[in-house]
Amino acid sequence: MLLGKRRSSLSLDSNKYWQYLQLSKAHKLQSKNITPYRYYYTNSQSYYELVKSVLRHYPNFEFRYEAVQGMQDVSEGVVVSTSQNTYHAKWVFSSLAVIPPKNTLSIRQHFRGWYIRTQEPSFDDQSIRLMDFRTSQQDGASFFYMLPLSPYQALVEYTVISKKQYEESVYEQKLEHYIKQVLGIAHYELLHQKKGLIPMTNYRFPRRSGKHIMRIGTAGGMTKACTVFTYKNMLEDARQIVRQLEKNGQPYYKTRPSTRFRFYDNLLLYILKNHPMAARHIFEKMFSKNKGALILRFLDEKTTLWEEASLFISLPWPPYLNALWSYYMPDMLKLNFSWTWTKPGYYANKQSTEAQ
Secondary structure (H helix, E strand, O other), X not given: OEEEOOOOOOOOOOOOEEOEEEEEEOOEEEXXXXXXXXXXXXXXXXXXXXXXXXXXXXXXXXXXXXXXXXXXXXXXXXXXXXXXXXXXXXXXXXXXXXXXXOOOOEEEEEEEEEEEEOOOOOOOOOEEEEEEOOOOOOOOEEEEEEEEEEOOEEEEEEEEEEOOOOOHHHHXXXXXXXXXXXXXXXXXXXXXXXXXXXXXXXOOOOOEEEOOEEEOHHHHXXXXXXXXXXXXXXXXXXXXXXXXXXXXXXXXXXXXXXXXHHHHHHHHHHHHHHOHHHHHHHHHHHHHHOOHHHHHHHHOOOOOHHHHHHHHHOOOHHHHHHHHHHXXXXXXXXXXXXXXXXXXXXXXXXOOOOOO
């Protein structure tokens, strides 16, 4: 998925985009026009095949599938040991997973998705269902995401933000219930499935894993903490790396991470980890009280301080004030002082009757 005013030069299905986003509010759906932005869809497998088909025309590219056993910096580059061979390279770009330290603010977003097809027109293919919270929030912030590829076909995902994953049967039960009871689709064909686990953390991933080893992707800090948006950041990172290699013969470049947006991410991460039942109310308020384009600019870290202030005024204050006090105030100020910005049952009271 890609949010933007124009598509990437490598995007597939150039006409496959949406101008409207939907998000649940109580028992209903609210819709937002996101002009001048568009929500693009690119099938990942087709994207990989496109990239491979381009690179096959270049004799200096070769694809190998081997288990990496180790990487060692040497004076002239890197030695990579695999289950089958040993390779020497000047630079290595690694997306191998990095586990954030325990003292960071970290949580997981895990999901299961079904691509389904129906006999009758069943989907509004003009709108993305970005977050449908009409499901239980007891074990973590949970919602359904639906991408209508046509009136007859859609991707339906069940997403949870929590500390641990579920058994496979739980995801299957949730998806089946949502499709039949909420979407009202009794008969459908399951085409294929997808699943994923994405870390949500404020850990600052080091770009260097060695003098000649550069981390990329999520391992290189390209995943935004609270939205897990990665694709657009990776594209820009790749452009910067290529520019540096062409200009200076090395891939590293300087960045200026936004202190403001890191602060916002920390607050929301704290809420999602410690008070997940508040997430529904926060996102419903944000979506209902602000223009679609402003929300997307904020999520893309392109807003001004004034725009951010107007957006935060529209959000429920108690969860954020609680997070500000609990996460940022020095421990010495909290000694022997009981503090809460939320009444007992605040989060639960903000939830309406849900589909279980």
